[in-house]
Amino acid sequence: MKKNNNLAGKQIAIIGGGPSGLFMLKKLIDADLQGISVRIFEKGNQLGAGMPYSSSGANDEHVTNVSANEIPELEQSIGEWIKQVHPHTLARFKIDLSHFHDYKVLPRLLFGEYLADQFALLAKKAANIGIDLQIFYNSQVADILDQPANKSVTVVLADNSSCAFDHLVLCSGHLWPKRHEDKIKGYYDSPYPPAKLKQILNHPVAIRGASLTAIDAMRTLARQHGSYRISDMGRLYYQLNDPKSEFKIVLHSREGLLPGVRFHLEDSILGKDSIFTPDEIKAIRKANEGFVPLNLAFEEKFLKPLSKQDPVFYQKIKDLPMEDFVDKVMELRERLGPFQLFRSEYKEAAQSIRRHQSVYWKELLCGLSYTLNYPAKYFSAEDMLRLKKKLMPLISLLIAFVPQSSAEELLALHDAGVLDLVAVGAESKVVPQQEGGIAYHYTNEQGEEKVVEYDTFVDCIGQQHLSFDDIPFPGLKEKGTIAPAKLQFRVQTLASSLLEENQDIEIGVDGQYYLKVPGLAINDYFQVVDKYLALNPRIYVMSVPFIGGYNPDYSGLDFCETAADQIVKSLVMLA
Numbered sequence: 001m002k003k004n005n006n007l008a009g010k011q012i013a014i015i016g017g018g019p020s021g022l023f024m025l026k027k028l029i030d031a032d033l034q035g036i037s038v039r040i041f042e043k044g045n046q047l048g049a050g051m052p053y054s055s056s057g058a059n060d061e062h063v064t065n066v067s068a069n070e071i072p073e074l075e076q077s078i079g080e081w082i083k084q085v086h087p088h089t090l091a092r093f094k095i096d097l098s099h100f101h102d103y104k105v106l107p108r109l110l111f112g113e114y115l116a117d118q119f120a121l122l123a124k125k126a127a128n129i130g131i132d133l134q135i136f137y138n139s140q141v142a143d144i145l146d147q148p149a150n151k152s153v154t155v156v157l158a159d160n161s162s163c164a165f166d167h168l169v170l171c172s173g174h175l176w177p178k179r180h181e182d183k184i185k186g187y188y189d190s191p192y193p194p195a196k197l198k199q200i201l202n203h204p205v206a207i208r209g210a211s212l213t214a215i216d217a218m219r220t221l222a223r224q225h226g227s228y229r230i231s232d233m234g235r236l237y238y239q240l241n242d243p244k245s246e247f248k249i250v251l252h253s254r255e256g257l258l259p260g261v262r263f264h265l266e267d268s269i270l271g272k273d274s275i276f277t278p279d280e281i282k283a284i285r286k287a288n289e290g291f292v293p294l295n296l297a298f299e300e301k302f303l304k305p306l307s308k309q310d311p312v313f314y315q316k317i318k319d320l321p322m323e324d325f326v327d328k329v330m331e332l333r334e335r336l337g338p339f340q341l342f343r344s345e346y347k348e349a350a351q352s353i354r355r356h357q358s359v360y361w362k363e364l365l366c367g368l369s370y371t372l373n374y375p376a377k378y379f380s381a382e383d384m385l386r387l388k389k390k391l392m393p394l395i396s397l398l399i400a401f402v403p404q405s406s407a408e409e410l411l412a413l414h415d416a417g418v419l420d421l422v423a424v425g426a427e428s429k430v431v432p433q434q435e436g437g438i439a440y441h442y443t444n445e446q447g448e449e450k451v452v453e454y455d456t457f458v459d460c461i462g463q464q465h466l467s468f469d470d471i472p473f474p475g476l477k478e479k480g481t482i483a484p485a486k487l488q489f490r491v492q493t494l495a496s497s498l499l500e501e502n503q504d505i506e507i508g509v510d511g512q513y514y515l516k517v518p519g520l521a522i523n524d525y526f527q528v529v530d531k532y533l534a535l536n537p538r539i540y541v542m543s544v545p546f547i548g549g550y551n552p553d554y555s556g557l558d559f560c561e562t563a564a565d566q567i568v569k570s571l572v573m574l575a
């Protein structure tokens, strides 16, 4: 008897066969859960690649922002796998095996093929250890109905067929709702799928956002209008195919800042090994009226390790409260022009990669962000407001980890006069025009009000944390199976003073003030909870856009692995 086979006979549904579904299957296999039945419902016809690593999210020119050595362990390492890739495929992605090493980022479509192959290997392994696995392709799940009386959960497919399960894990991943696209000419709610941007345009294109999603759009649009070459000095430069073309890309961001460039990461300090343990969280909450204070997390997971990793930098900032630390770092970023800063960060990153030495304060800050995911549901509303206002904007700049090749292209486009960046402040508005295109309303850095019209607009603010109402499974909402995520205020008088200016503050059934945060409420094991905070032992959610309120970190493959691990632990505990 294997130690975990008390789950034997249970039927588990995985909704979505992207990276989250892949890690879910892997963790079920790792736990040796022989005798269980697993059914995977995938709306597309491919497993593993998900949205970012398939044609839904990438063309040949798009690259990952993590290198092979940073990818959580699967059946084969990338180094092993790449040796079996067909030479035509390697040529298509310009991969020279004699120069391939683990510190390289990969074309996203090639990485998708790697993930698909890992899925196939895992499917075989599942059969070998006695897991009854069936995969349903082209099977879109339209609704999910919890049946507490039967202790089951029903999956309803788009063709109205249905099937009942003991447990269900929602791995449906990214969602890019269309609001104006297809209705307003030249308006794109996201740059995905990027094939739609393969157009020749003879006018400036407005992009909202200046981070990785904007860079995805930039890489596609630039290739339609010109080409990159290497100068005699070894520098990348860009030339328009038609020198008279009016095409250019205008990025718009709040502060007029560009994201940070990828540097060498020392995985061991990225936070994965230093997340708060459940016992630590329990002790912290006990000492703090049920909350996990943000200041404590900042001290424990950023300042303390920084004192060891970079004592010189630590000495400069050790006495600053979190807000002042962010102001200091932002002030340094704002002092240089965005492209000048970007160029100097590109050089710093190149040195970090050459020396295999991290830029510790940046890596620790990204690690802190990862660490905060788990206790965020125990933050006070006040701390969540501080996190969103101060720390998250800085972290989101750094965590982008712009790959070197994207950084070089961005600089080449700017040098060629084809790429600009405009600071539009927090109050800007994009107004779609009935006749096509948009009008961008903003106040510039000199305080002047501007309205600039564009024929083409691509919204590139990235995957948003979706609201409770955006969750596309009506049965979960109508039956009260899921509840909106919210956080309690620690100082109730503060909440009442903020009530007028913040629409997200509400009074709960217990008479206490709460802050509504995006998406649905989950517990530490990603189980949904209802409005009475009762956990649901059947339904788990690891679709990042729906749990952003309690999971504020920008997700990645490492998140897929950690979440899947927690879910399998919970399933084993329930059995």
Ligand SMILES: Cc1cc2nc3c(=O)[nH]c(=O)nc-3n(C[C@H](O)[C@H](O)[C@H](O)COP(=O)(O)OP(=O)(O)OC[C@H]3O[C@@H](n4cnc5c(N)ncnc54)[C@H](O)[C@@H]3O)c2cc1C
Residues within 6 Å of the ligand: 015, 016, 017, 018, 019, 020, 021, 041, 042, 043, 044, 049, 050, 051, 052, 057, 063, 064, 065, 066, 139, 140, 141, 142, 171, 172, 173, 174, 175, 216, 463, 542, 543, 544, 555, 556, 557, 558, 560
């Ligand atoms: C453009 C982009 C680039 C990224 N690059 C990186 C990177 O380089 N490195 C990194 O670590 N992270 C990156 N990320 C983060 C990325 O979110 C995760 O790596 C990963 O894609 C999350 O996987 P997922 O399975 O949760 O979601 P997805 O990748 O969105 O996959 C979800 C799957 O579920 C299926 N599905 C959805 N709804 C249904 C339904 N109703 N019924 C049936 N099937 C359904 C979809 O077809 C899809 O196959 C990137 C994200 C984006 C958006």
